[in-house]
Amino acid sequence: MKSDRRRSDPTLMLSILAGALCLAAWRALSNVEPDQAFSIIKSLAPVAIGSIGLASALATQRFLSTRRALGSRRAVAVVPADEFEVSIETVLRAAAQLSRSDRAVRGWMCRRASAIRFTLDSDPEGRVVYLIESREDQMDLVRSTLRAYEGIEIRRADEVRPARQAGTGVTMRTELVLARPSVEPLARLELDPDPLQPFAAAMAGLQPGEHASVHIDLLPAAGHRRARLTRHLARQVRRLGIDQVGISERLGLNSKPRRSDPATLAERRGLGRGLDAKLRDGGAIFEAQILIRTRAESRVRASATMTNLLAAFESLGDRNWLRASGVPIPGLAFLGSDLPGRRRRFDRRVNTGLFRPARRNIVAAREIAGFLKPPTIYLSDENVLRSGAMLSPPPDLPALGDEPDLIPIGRTSAEEGERIAGVRTADTFFTYVTGRSRFGKTELAICQFLHLVRSGQGGLFLDPHEDAIERMKPYLTDPNVSDRIVEIDLGPGASEQQPGWNIFELGGPEAGEAEGRIEAVVDAFASALQWGERSTRAINLTAQSAMALTAISRALPAELCPTIFQLPTLLSDSTWRKATLPFMPRAAQRFWMDRFPRLAEEAITPLTNMVDRLRASAAVTTLLGASRSSYRIREAMDRGQIVLACPGSGGTRDRLLANLIVFDLLHAAKTRANVPPSERRPFWVFLDEVQTYDGAVSGNLAALLEQSAKYGxxxxxxxxxPERLTSATLQALTTNRSHLIATALNSKAANLITREWGGRPDPAALTRLPRYRFIAQVTDRGNASEPFALGGISIQDLFGPGVPKPIQGAVETRTPTEALAHLETLDDRILDALRAVRKTGQVADTAELEPADSAGYVPLRVEGDRR
Incomplete structure (x- = not known):
């Protein structure tokens, strides 16, 4: 067998031929006279100079093209679902598609920057992150190829692999090359178990501050480059001893077979099977560069991680295997990539993606199939970054900015890359966003609200915590935006200047407006104090009090209109209450004359105590103590104003303020019934912590939400x-929703949401969602999508840095001093005005107030009513 190899080795013949050519050239030059030689050199000088200039220009162009291409390289993270799996046929098809990137224009110029990199990296938590990197002009092909893998998400690399500071520890480097000629194949591993399993196990041992990465750079070979690599493999076959007949048959050439001894035939069959595995059944062919780098505080830790990663590559060994590039000195050292003279070149290749391996390594896609796909379900280690449950691909939503009238919904992945997608305003009526605090839902709402109001829409953002409003203000300073702002700031650092808002002020003679104000007050108190069906006495007393104040407001000038702070006066001052009776309807008069005196003294306590708590705050008094309003929600709707409201996130008082704002808005929307539908300007309402406004057991919020959509x-x-919402409100939201978006929830809440999606995905997927990741179902062109993965967005993503400036505002404000001075004498001035109006005869005379005899009367109490 050895003699047969020597006979088939062309090295000796090539050496003899080279020697003969050199001898012939020497003899030819020795016969040339010196004068003739000089003239020949002189005539060839321009050709030589031109050739050198052309070669220099090409070399310079190639250097610059390679440098530009290296600078344009981009990486994306491919995050698999928990149930992700893929067949070997799919992987080979994906590899064949990637090999087509070799046919790019001017590919020769930047070929060393054209490798497609597959990286196993470790994030700061020690989880395995799978990334793909390529030139920017190749990224479209990469994304298109990844669509063959169902159940993956494409994310930005910096989202899952934050930039690391330069380490001060020990870094170890290893480059792997094929130990045998490339024609001999590596092992053909199946995908179950996952070939990436040992790599995940190796990275599972990383400690905080340590890092490890494995880079598989594949340079595609298609067309004439594949043919050249095939010829290279054929030469290796001949050097290894496969005779001309065997290789000719495999390459489709005609040749007559010859007889060989059994040992040679056995060797030939083994090598032939390897060649078949490489050229026929291995799929696409690539040139490979494999780089490993580890970093730790000590050399012992860095070396241990490197050893574990090298051991993970042992599973690829067959007729060929991978070894570290370098020269071993037995018993002393190994001169590899960590030599001082080689470290810089190694790090440059790792950091930039430059393809310049220590030796040519030709591999087939089948040999490295385990690295051409992200971790699958068959990788059992927990330290792998995954996206959660298997979800449908995102719907074909338009990118923000491609169409008018879009609302940003989040980041989606598509063939053209990750982008901020939008949903159409025509498809948006109710949106429900739920999930843990600090997981990105408020940030999403801020982005949507800013996008709408900066586009000319009107809206109200109710933020109990004030943080969201403070973050929005620098983005609302444009003159055409700031002059539409109405700010109600009742938070901990509330401004002394507040607009005036009188909920009992009536803007016209319509009976519907007065009824709406009454219902708004009743609903607000019922929700804030959580009155239910057994609280009929408290509800009726609130309604009668609100009705009385709205009745007298019609008879008084605007500067004397009663405010919410006249409720205690009405309930506790019989003289003042007697003066209001002539202005009430007959049924209301009978309540105050007959039934009210029979109520127990503590019946008025819930109302009077609540109003007293409102008046204890200077900011609240400034807001609600104005007889004439400067803030009117109906005007805000019709004029497209921007209302920023912070009622505070404290106790019952703050809940009452929030509910007054919400229910005043919802009832005011119903007064637009007399406006033609085409003229009802949309008004966008963002309610954070919506359970705050859903305290009434009767389901008032649900009913109003269902009705208000038709009014814009x-x-x-x-x-x-979602468990904190009443059943009626949750059903109203889920039934009429346009979009349902959820981030991480507890298991019970996750079951509630996934039931609305028909049981998909597994509720456990919602419990494991990371920060700024959502599962969403949206409406697009009237059709509900399947649940899909959605990435979060931030204000900076959409608008960049803000511009902090003072906001002038759309309405007049006033100080607490002015408000207190007005309220101090308002009760007396109203009483005098009512008496004056009665003396003029503008109202019918009413009998003297004669309270019903309450001697021995025991007020009727409903069981469970403690109000």
Missing amino acids: IRAVLLNQN
Whole structure:
């Protein structure tokens, strides 16, 4: 067998031929006279100079093209679902598609920058992150190829692999090359178990501050380059001893077979099977560069991680295997990539993606199939970054900016890359966003609200915590935006200047407006104090009090209109109450004359105590103590104003303020019934912590939300847990929703949401979602999508840095001093005005107030009513 190899080795013949050519050239030059030689050199000088210049220009162009291409390289993270799996046929098809990137224009110029990199990296938590990197002009092909893998997400690399500071520890480097000629194949591993399993196990041992990465750079070979690599493999076959007949048959050439001894035939069959595996059944062919780098505080730790990663590559060994590039000195050292003279070149290749391996390594896709796909379900280690449950691909939503009237919904992945997608305003009526605090739902709402109001829409953002409003203000300073702003700031650092808002002020003679104000007050108190069906006495007393104040407001000038702070006066001052009776309807008069005196003294306590708590705050008094309003929600709707409201996130008082704002808005929307539908300007309402406004057991919020959509209200409701909503409100939201978006929830809440999606995905997927990741179902062109993965967005993503400036505002404000001075004498001035109006005869005379005899009367109490 050895003699046969020597006979088939062309090295000796090539050496003899080279020697003969050199001898012939020497003899020819020795016969040339010196004068003739000089003239020949002189005549060839321009050709030589031109050739050198052309070669230099090409070399310079190639250097610059390679440098530009290296600078344009981009990486994306491919995050698999928990149930992700893929067949070997799919992997080979994906590899064949990637090999087509070799046919790019001017590919020769930047070929060393054209490798497609597959990286196993470790994030700061020690999880395995799978990334793909390529030139920017190749990225479209990469993304198109990844669509063959169902159940993956494409994310930005910096999202899952934050930039690391330069380490001060020990870094170890290893480059792997094929130990045998490339024609001999590596092992053909199956995908179950996952070939990436040992790599995940090796990275599982990383400690905080340590890092490890494995880079598989594949340079595609298609067309004439594949043919050249095939010829290279054929030469290796001949050097290894496969005779001309065997290789000719495999390459489709005609040749007559010859007889060989059995040992040679056995060797030939083994090598032939390897060649078949490489050229026929191995799929696409690539040139490979494999780089490994580890970093730790000590050499012992870095070396241990490197050893584990090298051991993970042992599973690829067959007739060929991978070894570290370098020269071993037995018993002393190994001169590899960590030599001082080689470290810089190694790090440059790792950092830039430059393809310049230590030796040519030709591999087939089948040999490295385990690295051409992300970790699958068959990789059992927990330290792998995954996206959660298997989800449908995102719907074909338009990119933000491609069409008018879009609302940003989040980041989606498509063939053209990750982009911020939008949903159409025509498809948006109710949006419900739920999930844990600090997981990105409020950030999403901020982005949507800013996009809408900066586009000319009107809206209200109710933020109990004030943080969201403070973050929005620098983006609302443009003159055409800031002059539409109405700010109600009742948070901990509330401004002394507040607009005036009188909920009992009536803007016209319509009976519907007065009824709406009454219902708004009743609903607000019922929700804030959580009155239910057994709280009939408290509800009726609130309604009668609100009706009385709205009745007298019609008879008084605007500067004397009663405010919410006249409720205690009405309930506790019989003289003042007697003066209001002539202005009430007959049925209301009978209540105050006959039934009210029979109520127990503590019946008025819930109302009077609540109003007293409102008046204890200077900011609240400034807002609600104005007889004439400068803030009117109906005007805000019709004029497209921007209302920023922070009622505070404290106790019952703050809940009452929030509910007054919400229910005043919803009832005011119903007064637009007399406006033609085409003229009802949309008004976008964002309610954070929506359970705050859903305290009434009767389901008032649900009913109003269902009715208000027809009057131009578009609502975005947010809270941390759907279980905190009443059953009626949750059913109203899920039934009429346009979009349902959820981030991480507890298991019970996750079951509630996934039931609305028909049981998909597994509720456990919602419990494991990371920050700024959502599962969403949206409406697009009237059709509900399947649940899909959605990435979060930030203000900076859409608008860049803000411009902090003072906001002038759309309405007049006033100080607490002015408000207190007005309220101090308002009761007396109203009483005098009512008496004056009665003396003029503008109202019918009413009998003297004669309270019903309450001696021995025991007020009727409903069981469970403690109000």
